[in-house]
Amino acid sequence: MDNFEPLIAVFSCHYCSYAAADLAGSSRIQYPPNIRIIKVPCTGRVSVNHILMALEDGSDGVYVAGCLKGTCHFIRGNYKAEKRVQYVKDLLSEINIEPERVQMYFMSAAEGTKFANVALEMTEAIKKIGHSPLNKSRS
Amino acid sequence: MSFRESLESGKFLVTAEVGPGKGTDVEHLLKAADIIKDRVDAINVTDLQSSVMRLGSMAFSHLLTDMGIDPIFQMTGRDRNRLALQSDLLSAWVLGIRNVLALTGDHPTMGDHPHAKPVFDLDSVSLLEMIGKLNSGYDMAGNELKGAPEFLPGAVVNPGADNEAALDLQIMKMEKKIEAGAKFFQTQAVYDIDLFEKFIRRVEGFKVPIIGGVILLKSAGMARFMNKNVAGVFVPIPLIKEMTDTKDKVKKSVEIAARIVKRLKNLCQGVHIMALGWEKMIPAVLDQAGI
Amino acid sequence: MIVGERKPMEELLGMIEDFERILVLGCKGCVTVCCAGGPKEVKTLSTLIRMDRKQKGRKVITIEASTELQCEPESIRPILEKMANQYDVVLSMACGAGVQTVAKLFPDKLVLPALNTNFTGIAEEHGVWTEACLACGDCVLGRTAGICPVTLCAKGLLNGPCGGASEGKCEVSKDQPCAWQEIYHALKRLNRLHYLKQKPQVKDWPVHPGRVVREDLREVETT
Ligand code: SF4
Ligand code: SF4
Numbered sequence: 001m002d003n004f005e006p007l008i009a010v011f012s013c014h015y016c017s018y019a020a021a022d023l024a025g026s027s028r029i030q031y032p033p034n035i036r037i038i039k040v041p042c043t044g045r046v047s048v049n050h051i052l053m054a055l056e057d058g059s060d061g062v063y064v065a066g067c068l069k070g071t072c073h074f075i076r077g078n079y080k081a082e083k084r085v086q087y088v089k090d091l092l093s094e095i096n097i098e099p100e101r102v103q104m105y106f107m108s109a110a111e112g113t114k115f116a117n118v119a120l121e122m123t124e125a126i127k128k129i130g131h132s133p134l135n136k137s138r139s
Numbered sequence: 140m141s142f143r144e145s146l147e148s149g150k151f152l153v154t155a156e157v158g159p160g161k162g163t164d165v166e167h168l169l170k171a172a173d174i175i176k177d178r179v180d181a182i183n184v185t186d187l188q189s190s191v192m193r194l195g196s197m198a199f200s201h202l203l204t205d206m207g208i209d210p211i212f213q214m215t216g217r218d219r220n221r222l223a224l225q226s227d228l229l230s231a232w233v234l235g236i237r238n239v240l241a242l243t244g245d246h247p248t249m250g251d252h253p254h255a256k257p258v259f260d261l262d263s264v265s266l267l268e269m270i271g272k273l274n275s276g277y278d279m280a281g282n283e284l285k286g287a288p289e290f291l292p293g294a295v296v297n298p299g300a301d302n303e304a305a306l307d308l309q310i311m312k313m314e315k316k317i318e319a320g321a322k323f324f325q326t327q328a329v330y331d332i333d334l335f336e337k338f339i340r341r342v343e344g345f346k347v348p349i350i351g352g353v354i355l356l357k358s359a360g361m362a363r364f365m366n367k368n369v370a371g372v373f374v375p376i377p378l379i380k381e382m383t384d385t386k387d388k389v390k391k392s393v394e395i396a397a398r399i400v401k402r403l404k405n406l407c408q409g410v411h412i413m414a415l416g417w418e419k420m421i422p423a424v425l426d427q428a429g430i
Numbered sequence: 431m432i433v434g435e436r437k438p439m440e441e442l443l444g445m446i447e448d449f450e451r452i453l454v455l456g457c458k459g460c461v462t463v464c465c466a467g468g469p470k471e472v473k474t475l476s477t478l479i480r481m482d483r484k485q486k487g488r489k490v491i492t493i494e495a496s497t498e499l500q501c502e503p504e505s506i507r508p509i510l511e512k513m514a515n516q517y518d519v520v521l522s523m524a525c526g527a528g529v530q531t532v533a534k535l536f537p538d539k540l541v542l543p544a545l546n547t548n549f550t551g552i553a554e555e556h557g558v559w560t561e562a563c564l565a566c567g568d569c570v571l572g573r574t575a576g577i578c579p580v581t582l583c584a585k586g587l588l589n590g591p592c593g594g595a596s597e598g599k600c601e602v603s604k605d606q607p608c609a610w611q612e613i614y615h616a617l618k619r620l621n622r623l624h625y626l627k628q629k630p631q632v633k634d635w636p637v638h639p640g641r642v643v644r645e646d647l648r649e650v651e652t653t
Contacts, residue, residue, distance in 0.1 A: 221632075243585060243592040257584070262587045263592075265631075265632045268630060304611045304615060305598070307614065315627075318630075327593065371596070
C-alpha cells in the first residue's frame, strides 16, 4: 500500500485549467506524475459516461477542472460539469464505490500553483482511499 | 318537527354537528346530542371528517333518529364509488335517515391513511344529481327501484374563498349544486361578517336557504391554526385578541359565537354551530343570541 | 411523452444476479427525451453493471443496443433476432409498454424492466417532468382551456373545484396550483368563462386493459 501510485484522469478545460497546467510546467512548479490530462474544449463537454469510462478503464480517481464560477467561456459549462460530477458520485455510491474518487475543481488560466496543488491534493486523497476496486490487479 | 318541515316553514334554522370518533365509544356523543336536542332542528353527522378513519356517519345518524333527533347524514365522494354510494343511501333511508349533505370530501392525504386510494367517482354535484335520481325512483344507470327514498338533499359552500377566482368558482359550483337539487346550503365557518354579507348579496337571488357556519373559538391558538390551515376560514385579528385578553375563555367563546349568530340572523336563514366537543355551550350561545 | 426513472441499482443488480450475458436495450422514443432509457443511459447502466461485477470478481457481458420505438414490434424484431444467441436476458430501459412488447415477441427470453414508468407527462424545464394526462379515454381539454382536471386536480373533479384550495394552491400540496383556479384564469383569458357553466359531468371510467381497433387499418379479414 505504501508504494501505491494512483492513476488519476483529469478532464481539463482548454481555456483555464489546461492553460494553468502549461503555466505550472513553464514556471517549473512541480506536481505529481500520477495525473493524466485529457484536454476538453469545455468541461460542459464532459459527460457522465466519460467519467465512468475513465474509472472503468483503470483510473483510481477522476477529476474535472473547469473555469472559476462565472468565467466559463461557454457561460454554463462548468456548472453543468459540477452537477454531472455530483451525479456520478451518486451513481458510484449506488454500486459501493467511494464517491470521493471523483471531484470537481475550479481554477483560472493564471493559477499554475493551484493546478499543482489540486493535483497533489487529489493524489494524496486517492492514495488514502486506495486502489480502485476495479483494478486491484494493477500495481 | 322534522328538519324538512322546519326548512319549509321558513323559520330561522339551527343545526349543530357531531363527529364520530375513532372506535366504538359513542357515549359522550350521545350525551352531547341529548343536551342540544331541544334547541336544534337537525344535527349533522360528519363522514370521516378530515379524512381520518372513524366510526361511520350512517350508524351514528341512525342512533340519532332513535333519540328522536333528525340527523343530516353527511356523505362524501372520497371513499366510495357510485355503487357503494347509492347502496348506502338506500340503506340510510331504511334506517330512518331523511336528510343528506353531499360533499366532495377532503383528499385522503389530509388524514391518517394518506396512501389510501382516493375514489371521487362522484363529486358533490354528481352526488346531488344521483340523490335526485334515487328520489325519482331510479338508480344512476336508469334501473327502476323497488321502493324509492325521499331524501332532502343539501350541500355546502365556502363563502370565505380567498381570491376572486376561488369565489367565482364557488358561486358557479353553488349554482350547479342547486340545479342538481340542493335544497339548502351550510357554509364553512363565518367570522368576517362584512365579507359574508358581500357573499350573501351575490347569491341571495338563488333563493335557496343558506345556513351560516359558526365554529366556537376555543382559544387564540385555535384561531391562528385555522387561519393558517383551514381553507376559507379567516378569524380577524381583533377577535383573536379578544381571546388572548380574556381570563374566561369559555365565556368569551360563547359571547363571540352569540354575537356572530345575532348578525347572521339578519343575513341568512339559519346557523350551523360546530362546537367541536363544546356542545354543552350551544344552549348558552343561542340564549345570548336571543334564539 | 412517457416519463420514467431508472430503478435503484440495488434492485437492478438483484434482478440480473443470475445472468452473465445481458442485453441492455434502450429506446430512442420517450425515454430518450426524458433521459431515462436512451442510448446514453444504456451506456451508463451497462458500465455500472460491468463495474459492479468487476468489483465482485464476477463475469458479465453487456450488449448495448437501442430500438427506435420499443413499443413497436417492427423496431425491435431485427435487433433482438440478430443477436438472439448472444444474450440470456434482456434488461429493457423502455417504458412498461416497451418491456411488454419485447416479452410478447420473444416469449422464450426473460425480460426485465430497468425503469419505473411514472406517467405521461411534459417537461417543465430540462430535468423536471410533470404528469399531464391519465389517458382517461374521453378528453375534456376542449372545455378546460387545455388544462386537464382529471390529472392535475388531485381529486380529478370535473364539475369545478372543491373548497379546499388556499391561496390558489391545492389542498394536498402547497407546491401544486389548484387546477380549477388555473382553468378559471385560462378560460377568463380566452373569454370562455361560460364553459364552466356546462351541464355536470360524471366520468364513465374505461375498462382496463384498453383496446383501440381501427378496422380500416387491419390486415386480417374480420368479416
Ligand atoms: S381529459 Fe385529461 S386524462 Fe383525459 S385524455 Fe384529456 S388530458 Fe388525458
Ligand atoms: S384544491 Fe383544486 S386541485 Fe386540489 S383537489 Fe381541490 S379542486 Fe382539485
